[in-house]
Amino acid sequence: MMRWVYVCIISIVFIRLAVLPPPAGEAMQTGIAEMVVQEAHVPNSVAGILLRNRLYDTIFEVFVFTLAVLGVQYALSLHTTEKDIFYMQDPSMVILARIAAMVSALIFLELALRGHLAPGGGFAAGVAGGSAIGLVTLTGNVDSLYAFYQRRHIATVEKFIVLLILGFGVAFLLYPDAQLLGRPISASAIIMLNILIAAKVAIGSWTIVLLFIRHRGLL
Template identity: 50%
Template sequence: MKWVYVIAGIALYIKMLVLPNPELELSDPSIIELVVQDSGVPNAVSGIIFRNRLYDTIFEVVVFSIAIMGAKYLLANESPSCTIYQFNDQPSIVLARLGATIAALVSIELAIRGHLSPGGGFAAGVAGGTAIGLVAITSSYQSMQDIYQRWRAATWEKVSVLVFIVLAVITLAGVELPHGQLGDLISGGVIPLLNILVAIKVALGSWAAILIFIRYRGLL
């Protein structure tokens, strides 16, 4: 049987070397122009994620929520870590806080303008989670936990998921907000709102995961 695999591998290698790759012949207007026209946002990637492939995006958000819940319940029976590793030297703390500030500003920019330029909700959420992580490795666990509970971050995370799902279902049902003027900040219908909701969800979910791993592992 292994010879069959060897022959198949050689045939595939010859195919890649000899036979040309088929080229997709696009007629005017191009697919990108159609996506932009259909979604009303210059960022065609956002148009695809939050419109053409909205089903996939819904389940991506749900899977991320399940992953955070799974980390919480899988580690719930373990004893909290006695040692928490953090930055103690002042230069590292200053650099981490500076990086957190920059990451937070980038997160806000990507969330608000993700439908106009490269970026979007997931990228904004990752940048926000990075900012929170940099603050976490320079602050005490208890202070981070107190802020998380004081601002009810867990509740806002769940609300953002529910609102996202509701707006996505309404959009899939064919109800859309006006697209507005292409290129304006307030344009693209519901896509900017979905961007912001995903950013909130990913950032707050990352915050929850960071607190969980600090508590039970002592490491980020």
């Protein structure tokens, strides 16, 4: 069912991109970049240009990372889980890893909330969040973390985030002048897409780390 939903949304995006009208003569005279900055209503002009002209790039980046996670899940499902998993037990290393995880978590929050002010903030935030979760996993109990992962349906949350990102993309392409939270949808979507991509990459990184440790161990 999810595959057909993805196929339908991708088809809508492609069709919309194919029928986009060429820029008007006034836009060609004033400059497309200046026009995009005025429409986006965000301090970072690069973010506005990326959202308007390269939104599909962000969407397919999410798809590539989703396919990577699915590939890891499929490949490791063919292997049995490790019976004895050795954890990082040296006290000094555990303390350093937990401190690094805390710093990475703070960077994740900062980039998730303010990363839209610089290009690539959402993906960088997700990498920082995934690094924090990975460091905690290396110094903790993988079985209990995996049980939490399944109990809270984290994999379902990840799929729901992908659908939200696709929904924002389709909404922007179909109704670029609509209002969202009292602002043009283009400006509001930049912030929300940044947060959603950060959460998606962090959860995907957590999935990959958990699976590799459960099926291959730390070494």
